[in-house]
Each structure stands twice: as structure tokens, then as C-alpha cells.
Amino acid sequence: MINEQNKHKSKMQKYKKAVDKGISKASKNKNLVIVLTGNGKGKSTSAFGMVMRSLGYGHKVGIIQFIKGQQKTGEEIYISKYHPEVFLYQMNTGFTWNSQDKDNDIKAAENTWQKAKDLLQNPKIDLVVLDEITYMLNYKYLDTQDVIHAIQNRPANQSVILTGRMACQELTNIADTVSIIQDEKHAFKSGIKARKGIDL
Ligand code: ATP
Numbered sequence: 001m002i003n004e005q006n007k008h009k010s011k012m013q014k015y016k017k018a019v020d021k022g023i024s025k026a027s028k029n030k031n032l033v034i035v036l037t038g039n040g041k042g043k044s045t046s047a048f049g050m051v052m053r054s055l056g057y058g059h060k061v062g063i064i065q066f067i068k069g070q071q072k073t074g075e076e077i078y079i080s081k082y083h084p085e086v087f088l089y090q091m092n093t094g095f096t097w098n099s100q101d102k103d104n105d106i107k108a109a110e111n112t113w114q115k116a117k118d119l120l121q122n123p124k125i126d127l128v129v130l131d132e133i134t135y136m137l138n139y140k141y142l143d144t145q146d147v148i149h150a151i152q153n154r155p156a157n158q159s160v161i162l163t164g165r166m167a168c169q170e171l172t173n174i175a176d177t178v179s180i181i182q183d184e185k186h187a188f189k190s191g192i193k194a195r196k197g198i199d200l
């Protein structure tokens, strides 16, 4: 038993040493570009988790959602009720595969991008979330270089989170953190309906 405890202690000490070494190496202070991509669940919810963290510190947040579902989401209800100071704009064409009107979608994407650009030029905003933007680039509704340029030229105090499946190489190249969320299992695929507070 004592031997077991000693083994555990020495393992943890080694682990702590490695973690501390990593922490001491991270000496740079800069704001981030974070890409959350992949087919698994947890991209937008992770972004909203960081919104919550930011708000905890009194940071100013702007959120642009490039694809909006037909139904209101919990985060939308929460923000309008408890954090009306957060700028939240949604492209209101519904899911693109529902709208089936390409010209209208492109117009909506461009208008929505204009709002995103305003945030990316505003030094008062500390965190910008561009939710589901990857689709706008993949469908070529927006110009990738224009988006990259705006992100790279944002104010130094600002971090940006981009979400959506199949993030293109241009986005991952400029990101500091890229998470590819893998789809191992999803309740929806076994016939379970989207749940309020979990999926919506
Ligand atoms: P979430 O908003 O739950 O974090 P997400 O942003 O990672 O999901 P999206 O593709 O934007 O993923 O998902 C939109 C909706 O589709 C959400 O209701 C989500 O629960 C659901 N969803 C996400 N991943 C899957 C999947 N692999 N299979 C089926 N439904 C999914």
C-alpha cells in the first residue's frame, strides 16, 4: 500500500515537473485566433463557453452567427436576457440547405460579414466569435483572403474564435489554436431529438 502511494507520488511529481516546465516556457502574451472544427458536437458550445469566461472578466464580446437554425437557441435567450450588452447578430436566412436561394444567401452572407468586419476593427471588443463561418468560405459566399486580412489586422487586444466543419487551410494557418472535434457518437444518429439546453 505504502509502495503504491510512493509510486503514485513520484509519478505525480514527474508530471508536475513536466507541466511546470511547459508553463515556464509560455512567456508570450498575445491574443488568439482559435479555430474549432471537425464533425463532432462541441464547436459552438465551446465558443460560448469562452464567451462566458470573457464576460466573467468584464470583457466586451461580439458574436456573429453565419447560419441560424429555425429555432431560438438557449445561448441566444440567455444573452438577450442577461447580457444585452453583448453584440449578437445572426444571418437570418436559416440553414442554407433550407433556403435554397443562392443569390439571397450570398447577399445575406456579405451583409453579415460587414457586421463581423466592424467588430474586427473595433478595439473596444475583446472577443469576436464568428460562429459557422467556415461554410461561408467553403461555399465561396465570402472571399477567404478578405476574411484572413480582417482577422490579421484586428486590434491587438482582440481574440477571435471561428467555428464550423471543414475549416480551410488558410484559416488553420493563421490560427494559434486549432481543435478538430471528432464525431465518435451522436445521440441524434440513434434517433434522439435535439434537446433544449444541450443542442439548442
Ligand atoms: P454544438 O452547437 O452543440 O456545440 P457544433 O457547433 O459542434 O454543435 P454544428 O454542426 O454547428 O456542431 O451543430 C449544430 C447542431 O447539430 C447542434 O444541435 C448539434 O448538437 C448537432 N450536431 C453536432 N454534431 C453532430 C453530429 N456529429 N451528428 C448529429 N448532429 C450533430
Ligand code: MG
Residues within 6 Å of the ligand: 043, 044, 045, 132, 163, 164
Ligand atoms: Mg456550431
